[in-house]
Amino acid sequence: xxxxxxxxxxxITVTGKKLTVTCSQxxxxxxxxxxxxxxxxxxxxxxxxxxxxxxxxxxxxxxYKVSRKEKRNFPLIxxxxxxNQTSLYFCASSSVLGGRxxxxxxxGSWLTVV
Amino acid sequence: xxxxxxxxxxxxxxxxxxxTLDCTYDTSDPSYGLFWYKQPxxxxxxxxxxxxxxxxxxxxxGRYSLNFQKARKSANLVISASQLGDSAMYFCAMRGPWAxxxxxxxxxxxxxxxxx
Numbered sequence: 001x002x003x004x005x006x007x008x009x010x011x012i013t014v015t016g017k018k019l020t021v022t023c024s025q026x027x028x029x030x031x032x033x034x035x036x037x038x039x040x041x042x043x044x045x046x047x048x049x050x051x052x053x054x055x056x057x058x059x060x061x062x063x064y065k066v067s068r069k070e071k072r073n074f075p076l077i078x079x080x081x082x083x084n085q086t087s088l089y090f091c092a093s094s095s096v097l098g099g100r101x102x103x104x105x106x107x108g109s110w111l112t113v114v
Numbered sequence: 115x116x117x118x119x120x121x122x123x124x125x126x127x128x129x130x131x132x133x134t135l136d137c138t139y140d141t142s143d144p145s146y147g148l149f150w151y152k153q154p155x156x157x158x159x160x161x162x163x164x165x166x167x168x169x170x171x172x173x174x175x176g177r178y179s180l181n182f183q184k185a186r187k188s189a190n191l192v193i194s195a196s197q198l199g200d201s202a203m204y205f206c207a208m209r210g211p212w213a214x215x216x217x218x219x220x221x222x223x224x225x226x227x228x229x230x
Contacts, residue, residue: 042222058217090159103218105160105161107157107158110157
């Protein structure tokens with residue numbers, strides 16, 4: 001079954017305490033991306049990766065880091081979380097090759113920073 | 115710049131009836147893709163259907179079909195035989211050409227409530 005798996009699904013953390021949200025996909029997709037969803041602002045792209053060791057900023061990258069050491073994994077790192085990073089986070093993946101152009105999303109990670 | 119407009123903040127439909135959710139888009143790229151996603155209250159983003167700008171036929175996936183009118187730049191989602199489990203937020207999204215960030219541009223969403 002095609003899956004994008006995020007962990008943790010729910011997290012409450014304190015300001016300044018580093019955290020990592022993991023993302024893994026089992027579809028051998030080249031492209032992976034992180035979005036955050038906020039009321040009234042919709043979904044906004046944070047970072048994306050076109051392939052292993054190739055990452056770039058999206059629309060709202062401040063306060064986040066990513067890495068792509070393996071094709072299947074694309075973790076999102078918050079080095080020093082702040083309350084304005086409280087949000088619902090989605091990891092997404094898709095193939096860049098021909099065929100079905102589906103972008104799959106993970107189940108979402110609810111993050112609260114207090 | 116790409117833009118997606120969903121003009122219906124909320125919709126009601128009776129169970130077993132069909133419902134159409136509107137989506138219009140704006141882009142200057144000749145190559146693009148249009149998606150519909152369902153987001154239930156639990157939060158996950160569930161892919162429903164995809165339409166490519168060069169696809170000759172309207173996309174269908176089970177009870178979901180996409181009414182693609184390219185000249186009007188509209189990509190309405192039709193759900194046939196609504197079920198109570200269809201109650202959710204529905205987002206229309208667009209992807210630009212495959213080169214570049216491949217970011218999805220999302221509309222503001224339509225909340226669908228299916229009534230028994």
